[in-house]
Amino acid sequence: MSTTSATSTTPSSAASSGIIRLDGVHKTFGRGAGAVTAVEDLTLTVQPGEIFGVIGYSGAGKSTLVRLVNGLETVTSGTVEVDGRTVSAMSERQLRALRPDIGMIFQQFNLFTAKSVSENIAYPLRVAGWDKTRREERVTELLRFVGLEDKARARPAELSGGQKQRVGIARALASRPKILLADECTSALDPETTRDVLGLLRRVNAELGVTIVVITHEMDVVKYLCDRVAVMEGGRVVELGPVYDMFAHPREEATRRFVGTSLRDRPSPEVLARLAATHPGTLVTVAIQEDTGSSARIMRTFAEHHVDGAIVYGGITEIRERPFGSLTLSLSGEEHAVRRSLAALRTFTSVQEHTDLEVGR
């Protein structure tokens, strides 16, 4: 569990300890035999300026969490605080005053199909009572920021999915919110368009200082975008921490499964058996991590021990600009030299030896 999870329950400490704070939150829909607990004993803190991911399979409670933060649902028990204000105790009037501080984007974009791009972006400003000149200035600024100046008069039907989400982002940013909630905002997009939209969200965070909460079921989204992530299962947060640490040292089975969907660097048992049949040397998988093993250091270690390490499988990716992955090698050389090289490697990185393989040779 994150060390930044809130420990104090006094409202006065909320602003200093996080921009969003959930403390012991429960949410149950319905009563009696038909009751469904969507969120259970949820305690977490999102720091100002961070990009915070919430990952989980369908039904884990992610959307309910978001709806509790923006006050669209009320808690059954516990407290939700946003920027030092207790959302879970607010009247409808107080919630209306809070909403301009919280932008929201959706999987299906939720644009007004009969309105132009400009009118869609201006809509929340019109509701908030901005005059026409200020509205137009702000819309021009936002169109430039999301790169859609030439689409001001277009209708949503004339736009690609990525462009529609850009309009969604511009509209969500119109009232200069401190927080942006993104609920499965790339799930309807192809991989290339997803990258574009995630790149734009990074700019929203870096250039405008907006705190972003990303709800997703895709670990690739978390890997590219988030500083920290909470893994949800059955309404609970089962693991929470910096994204790099979750990849390097996942503790919970659910986290391991999500990490596995994003990293395809380690060979499956079938692939290992095939590799063992075609490569006579000792097969090992060596972890590549920023603070432990760089590939250069690993190859140097083999060379120093006069061991030949042929790379037969692997992959190195980047998690928030830090290298991460593994290499699987077939080692050949004198048996004692191979042993000594592996002992040397184990002093700075983790090494998995594949010994009990059904190799058929």
Ligand SMILES: Nc1ncnc2c1ncn2[C@@H]1O[C@H](COP(=O)(O)OP(=O)(O)OP(=O)(O)O)[C@@H](O)[C@H]1O
């Ligand atoms: N308004 C509601 N009434 C009754 N049950 C609900 C309601 N909203 C959510 N639930 C239930 O609460 C649980 C969590 O739902 P939630 O939508 O928060 O999960 P999720 O992780 O966002 O899933 P998905 O990705 O499919 O939207 C589910 O069992 C769901 O059926």
